Amino acid sequence: MADSELRQRKPQDAEEPVQAPKAKKSTKSKIRETDAESPWVDVLRVISFLFVASCALSYWISNGESFFWGMKNKPNYMRVDWWKAQMQGPLYLTPEQLAGYDGQDASKPVYVALNGTIYDVSNGRKMYGPGGPYSYFAGCDAARGFVTGCFAEDRTPDMRGVEDMFLPLDDPEVDAQWTTAEMKAMKDKEMADALKKVDDALANWVKFFANSKKYHKVGYVKKDEKWLEKEPRKKLCEAAQQGRSKRKNRNSEY
Known part of the structure; x- marks a missing residue:
C-alpha cells in the first residue's frame, strides 16, 4: 500500500529542468552581423566622404571659386x-x-x-x-x-x-x-x-x-x-x- 501510493504520487518537490542561459554576443559579432546584413552602408559612407573631400579640395584650390571643379582658370x-x-x-x-x-x-x-x-x-x-x-x-x-x-x-x-x-x-x-x-x-x-x-x-x-x-x-x-x-x-x-x-x-x- 505504501509503495503503490509512492508510485502514484507525483514528486512535488522535484525540480524542473533548468535551461542554460544564452551566451551574450560579443561586440565584434554584432558588427559582423550588421555588416553582413547591410553591406551598402559602408559604401555610402565612403562615397559621402569622397564627395565632401572633393568639394573641400576644389574650394581650396580655386580660392573659393567653386565646390565642383568648375573654376575658370585651372592651375x-x-x-x-x-x-x-x-x-x-x-x-x-x-x-x-x-x-x-x-x-x-x-x-x-x-x-x-x-x-x-x-x-x-x-x-x-x-x-x-x-x-x-x-x-x-x-x-x-x-x-x-x-x-x-x-x-x-x-x-x-x-x-x-x-x-x-x-x-x-x-x-x-x-x-x-x-x-x-x-x-x-x-x-x-x-x-x-x-x-x-x-x-x-x-x-x-x-x-x-x-x-x-x-x-x-x-x-x-x-x-x-x-x-x-x-x-x-x-x-x-x-x-x-x-x-x-x-x-x-x-x-x-x-
Missing part, C-alpha cells in the same frame, strides 16, 4: 595642355612659324611671344584671337607694342628708340637756362631714367605672363643672331610721341 598641373608641353619640352619657332599661331586656325593654340619667350594664351582666345582687343599680339613677338601701347604699329621685338617716349621734348628757350655742361649732365640722367622705365615696363609684362595661372610658357623664338641689324630703325609711334612733354623750367621742380 597648370590640372591642365592637359600644360602636361603635354612639359613632356614635349620647349618649342623653338621662327617668327614665320610663330605667325601660324595667331588664332586664325581654331585647331591650333594661340601663342604670344614677349622678349623672345612664347606663351600659350589659348585660354584667352577671346582676347588674343581674331577680333579680340589684343589680337595684334598673337602670332608674333610684339614686345615694343606692349610698352608703347601702339598695338598695330609696333608688332615687333625691336625696342630701339622706345626710350624716347619717356624723354622730355627739347625747348630752346627753356634749354638756354642751363650751361652746356649742365645740359649734357641733365640729358644723360634723363636718358638713364628713360631706359630704366622701358626696362621696368617690359619686365612688368614679362612677370605678368611668367606668373599667370591662365597662360603658360611653351618655348622660345628662334631668330638669327644679327636679326636686329637687318631691321630698319622704327620711329616712335604717334600715340607714344604725343605723350611726351616739354622739359620744365629751371626754377620749377625737376
